[in-house]
Amino acid sequence: MAESPRPKRKREEEEDGGAALRDGAAATAAPFPLAELRLRRVLRESARDKAVFLHGEVTGASGEGTDAVIILEKTPFQEEKLSDLLKKHTKLELQMRNDIYSTYHLYPPPELSEIKATVVHPATEKHLQKYLRQEAHLIRETWEDYKNITLPFIQSQSFSVQLDDLYLIALVHRREIKSLRDLTAEHLPLLRNILQEGKEAIAKRFGVPGSQLRIYLHYQPSYYHLHVHFTALGYDAPGSSVERAHLLADVIDNLALDSMYYQKRALTFALRADELLLKKFQEAGRV
Numbered sequence: 123m124a125e126s127p128r129p130k131r132k133r134e135e136e137e138d139g140g141a142a143l144r145d146g147a148a149a150t151a152a153p154f155p156l157a158e159l160r161l162r163r164v165l166r167e168s169a170r171d172k173a174v175f176l177h178g179e180v181t182g183a184s185g186e187g188t189d190a191v192i193i194l195e196k197t198p199f200q201e202e203k204l205s206d207l208l209k210k211h212t213k214l215e216l217q218m219r220n221d222i223y224s225t226y227h228l229y230p231p232p233e234l235s236e237i238k239a240t241v242v243h244p245a246t247e248k249h250l251q252k253y254l255r256q257e258a259h260l261i262r263e264t265w266e267d268y269k270n271i272t273l274p275f276i277q278s279q280s281f282s283v284q285l286d287d288l289y290l291i292a293l294v295h296r297r298e299i300k301s302l303r304d305l306t307a308e309h310l311p312l313l314r315n316i317l318q319e320g321k322e323a324i325a326k327r328f329g330v331p332g333s334q335l336r337i338y339l340h341y342q343p344s345y346y347h348l349h350v351h352f353t354a355l356g357y358d359a360p361g362s363s364v365e366r367a368h369l370l371a372d373v374i375d376n377l378a379l380d381s382m383y384y385q386k387r388a389l390t391f392a393l394r395a396d397e398l399l400l401k402k403f404q405e406a407g408r409v
Contacts, residue, residue, distance in 0.1 A: 307381035
């Protein structure tokens with residue numbers, strides 16, 4: 123069991139190595155020359171996460187340019203600074219008033235308007251593609267689609283489980299259970315044990331009751347070895363959207379009603395335009 127799921131952005135930073143300090147390295151290293159950055163394009167914006175992903179270029183002393191990815195994120199409010207935020211604002215500009223409701227733009231002083239900047243430099247084409255805005259497509263996968271398209275794709279990819287990619291709490295030891303599609307009533311004792319033992323362990327260690335947990339499986343999963351996510355209900359976890367997350371309690375109920383439930387029903391999920399599985403569905407004429 124992992125102590126807690128790591129936010130997706132944190133995992134991405136560690137994979138890229140852009141802003142992270144490794145092995146006690148070097149807070150004394152020269153800062154990134156942000157003022158010299160030439161903005162090439164906006165790769166992607168996320169209104170929900172209050173973040174923007176930029177492609178820039180830095181020209182070195184030799185005159186040769188190198189690519190960089192800059193991720194700018196609005197930082198969360200800090201409770202201890204809220205009083206200063208309200209009292210020391212430099213400007214409060216009315217935008218709209220409707221009866222008792224008003225909307226303003228508040229312009230805080232610089233020390234209270236921090237923006238987190240993550241830098242990947244030099245960035246490769248792989249980094250640029252990773253953060254580039256991609257079209258997404260909803261796939262309605264039948265059991266026949268799973269057997270004829272998804273399962274051969276899974277088997278051809280030689281997926282491996284890497285600890286750096288995991289932010290789960292429960293990992294099933296049985297390697298033959300790849301995903302939700304493999305579950306039958308035979309697995310009910312295992313799933314019920316994960317649900318109960320997971321809730322009890324989290325309540326004991328972190329003091330979070332089961333009623334404040336979101337416990338779910340992904341389909342499609344990020345890797346094909348059955349695992350269950352436990353997140354705090356108030357945490358807007360990546361991948362908890364309706365087209366991907368399946369609550370474990372619902373999965374248990376469905377299998378109790380019909381052992382072959384997940385071999386009979388169609389499942390809907392989203393795929394990005396650059397994902398290989400989407401191309402397999404397109405080749406089969408299913409998209």
